[in-house]
Amino acid sequence: xxxxxxxxxxxxxxxxxxxxxxxxxxxxxxxxxxxxxxxxxxxxxxxxxxxxxxxxxxxxxxxxxxxxxxxxxxxxxxxxxxxxxxxxxxxxxxxxxxxxxxxxxxxxxxxxxxxxxxxxxxxxxxxxxxxxxxxxxxxxxxxxxxxxxxxxxxxxxxxxxxxxxxxxxxxxxxxxxxxxxxxxxxxxxxxxxxxxxxxxxxxxxxxxxxxxxxxxxxxxxxxxxxxxxxxxxxxxxxxxxxxxxxxxxxxxxxxxxxxxxxxxxxxxxxxxxxxxxxxxxxxxxxxxxxxxxxxxxxxxxxxxxxxxxxxxxxxxxxxxxxxxxxxxxxxxxxxxxxxxxxxxxxxxxxxxxxxxxxxxxxxxxxxxxxxxxxxxxxxxxxxxxxxxxxxxxxxxxxxxxxxxxxxxxxxxxxxxxxxxxxxxxxxxxxxxxxxxxxxxxxxxxxxxx
Numbered sequence: 053x054x055x056x057x058x059x060x061x062x063x064x065x066x067x068x069x070x071x072x073x074x075x076x077x078x079x080x081x082x083x084x085x086x087x088x089x090x091x092x093x094x095x096x097x098x099x100x101x102x103x104x105x106x107x108x109x110x111x112x113x114x115x116x117x118x119x120x121x122x123x124x125x126x127x128x129x130x131x132x133x134x135x136x137x138x139x140x141x142x143x144x145x146x147x148x149x150x151x152x153x154x155x156x157x158x159x160x161x162x163x164x165x166x167x168x169x170x171x172x173x174x175x176x177x178x179x180x181x182x183x184x185x186x187x188x189x190x191x192x193x194x195x196x197x198x199x200x201x202x203x204x205x206x207x208x209x210x211x212x213x214x215x216x217x218x219x220x221x222x223x224x225x226x227x228x229x230x231x232x233x234x235x236x237x238x239x240x241x242x243x244x245x246x247x248x249x250x251x252x253x254x255x256x257x258x259x260x261x262x263x264x265x266x267x268x269x270x271x272x273x274x275x276x277x278x279x280x281x282x283x284x285x286x287x288x289x290x291x292x293x294x295x296x297x298x299x300x301x302x303x304x305x306x307x308x309x310x311x312x313x314x315x316x317x318x319x320x321x322x323x324x325x326x327x328x329x330x331x332x333x334x335x336x337x338x339x340x341x342x343x344x345x346x347x348x349x350x351x352x353x354x355x356x357x358x359x360x361x362x363x364x365x366x367x368x369x370x371x372x373x374x375x376x377x378x379x380x381x382x383x384x385x386x387x388x389x390x391x392x393x394x395x396x397x398x399x400x401x402x403x404x405x406x407x408x409x410x411x412x413x414x415x416x417x418x419x420x421x422x423x424x425x426x427x428x429x430x431x432x433x434x435x436x437x438x439x440x441x442x443x444x445x446x447x448x449x450x451x452x453x454x455x456x457x458x459x460x461x462x463x464x465x466x467x468x469x470x471x472x473x474x475x476x477x478x479x480x481x482x483x484x485x486x487x488x489x490x491x492x493x494x495x496x497x498x499x500x501x
Contacts, residue, residue, distance in 0.1 A: 053189045055081055055181075056110035056148075058101075059091040059227070060138055061118040063131075066483055067494055068093055070231045070238050072219075072289060073154060073178055074116055079220035080179035084186070087220075091227035097138050102145045112188065113148050114174075114181055115139065117156035117164065121443040124473040125386075125415025125453060128443040131156075132167055139168040149188065153178045158209065158258050159419055161201050163441045173201035175209045176258060177244075212260035217244055219274060223281035236284030236492030242271045242303045246291040248321065249357045251423035252387065252416050252446075255291040265299050272306035279314050284492040286316040292344070293318035297326055304336035315339040315493060322368040322381070323360045330368075330375035340494060341372045345381040348401035349394040356387055357423065362401060369405055378497035379408040385460070387416040388427050391450035399463045409496045411471045414456045415445040469499045 057078060059071035071091060078087045088108055095101040105113075115138070121130045142150060153174035157164050161173050172194065174180050180199040187194035195202035198210035219240075222228075231238060245263040246255040275286055293300045300318075307316070317340035330341065343365070347353055350361045360368075365381075372379050385395065402410065418428050418440055428434045428446055438444075447453065457472065464470035483495050 053111045053185050054086045054108060055088075055112045055114060055185055056105065056108055057087065057089045057114045057116065058138075058142075059089065059093070059116050059118075060131075060135060061116070062092050063119060063122065064093070064484075065122075066496065067235050067237065067487075068231060069118075071116060071118070071227070072239050072241065073118070074114075075219045075221050076217060077114065077116075077153070077178040077181055078222075079218050080182040081185060082220055084182070085189075089225050089227055091230065092138070094227045094230050097134070097141060102141070105142065105145050110146065110148050112151065112185055113142060113146060114151045114153055114178070115142070115168075115170070116178070117152060117154040120156040120159060120441065121417070123417045123443070124413065125417075125443075125445045126413075126457065126473040128445075130442045132164070132441055135164075136167050139170065143169075151181060151184065153181065155254070155258050159254055159421070160441050162204075162206070163439055165201060165204060167441070171203065173207075175199040175201060175207055177213050179213055180210070209257065212245060212262060212264060215264045215266075217241060217264060217266055221274070221277060221281070228281065232282045232284075235487050236282075237287060237494070238278045238281070238283040238285075239287045239289045240271065240274050240278065241289050242266050242268075242293065243290055243296065243299065247295060248292065248359055249423070251355075251357045251427065252384070252419070253291075254419050254422060257421040259291070263296055263299075265296065268299070268302040268306035269310075271303050272310035272312065275307055275312050275316070276310050279312060284314055285494075286312075286314060287494075288316065288318035290318065292321040294320045294323065294325070294329075297329060301326075301329065301332055304333050304338065308336040312337055317342065317494065319344060320368070321358075321360060322365040324364045324367040325371050330372045330377060334375040334377055338377065340378045340380070340497065342494075343368065343372075343379065343381045346384040347394070347398050349397035352387065352389060352394045352398070355389040356384075366401075366404055369408065373407050378500065380411060380496055381405060381408055382411045383413065384416055385412060385414045385456050386448050386451070386453050387446060388424070388448065389450070390448040390456070392455075395451065395456060395459060399459065402463070407500055409469050409471065409499045411473075412460050413473060414460060415453050418444050418446050467501065469501050471496075471499070 149171040151172040201207045243265045322343040
């Protein structure tokens with residue numbers, strides 16, 4: 053069976069993200085099925101995509117929906133309407149069954165199936181498309197397969213796939229060149245699953261809470277293969293690279309042993325690190341550490357379900373900076389319990405975070421299957437029959453979102469190392485111009501004072 057996988061994510065702020073998930077789906081399908089990947093960042097949603105579909109003439113089309121919206125309350129943007137337009141344009145040139153998948157679909161399967169009029173959907177990990185393709189090729193009814201949604205039917209998200217998670221990366225795929233030319237940045241995973249219980253986070257629902265670790269040597273082999281393909285920078289896409297500090301340190305050592313010479317980065321929970329942890333990361337070539345800090349109020353961190361407190365944040369920050377890393381902190385303000393006093397705690401303690409870029413998201417997006425969803429229901433901010441497909445944000449009962457933005461801007465006082473949301477068109481244009489000049493990586497380090 054010929055299967056065309058389409059990446060629908062065209063969000064490029066702050067930088068375009070390589071469609072890693074489709075590499076894993078392609079590995080699951082091949083060699084039993086003939087697989088191609090089309091990326092809308094390359095083809096667009098017009099004549100070039102239509103020509104690709106006509107030329108390949110697929111028997112099955114998988115549409116990867118990574119994002120539902122940009123999660124930015126300061127400039128909210130939903131993507132479902134454009135996904136609907138994409139699905140209709142595909143239908144005009146192909147009779148093949150249309151299958152939806154990806155993180156965005158898993159969050160809103162019923163609504164997405166209806167909005168895009170799809171034939172099937174895959175909940176959770178996209179590798180389950182293999183079972184669906186096998187069934188269709190054999191003329192069997194795929195409804196009832198784990199994780200498969202058929203038409204308007206219902207399905208429950210299945211248990212996560214067993215270890216290990218494997219990937220097919222083919223540098224000959226046309227879309228690879230886009231990311232190499234645009235940012236030089238490709239990505240990889242070292243594990244799936246998140247054991248944390250942050251009230252707003254969708255990772256545990258999508259990937260499960262059990263961590264499934266890729267052997268460090270296998271992760272390093274992938275990293276070197278990406279480097280040999282022309283990558284100038286790598287990002288490890290784990291929900292939190294240090295959720296297992298021992299494993300992440302072993303991955304870093306494996307990178308170094310395998311001869312990885314390009315810089316790389318990862319996302320971290322700002323927990324107090326083991327002695328020498330970030331120095332070992334730096335010695336293995338890591339240059340950037342991104343921290344999901346969210347607040348500098350212990351009361352708010354506890355309310356958010358975080359596994360760390362303010363002292364841990366400051367310890368992690370100092371260790372990373374002392375190791376010579378570029379550091380960014382992401383804050384998520386306005387959640388349950390936020391008030392003027394907790395906001396003051398965060399904004400006052402921010403002065404202790406030096407040599408870093410601070411990203412402030414002033415508003416917490418409500419997604420189904422999260423603790424925040426239950427809180428919003430209990431507070432009657434949403435109703436059980438309400439669709440959250442269009443961006444809906446939690447509203448603190450104690451402080452208005454506009455007041456939060458005003459106070460953050462006042463404290464920032466024009467500093468370029470304080471960014472609200474993704475930074476808007478000004479930051480996006482500056483990053484784009486730097487990529488055109490040959491820079492690679494996330495580039496936010498150029499904002500550090």
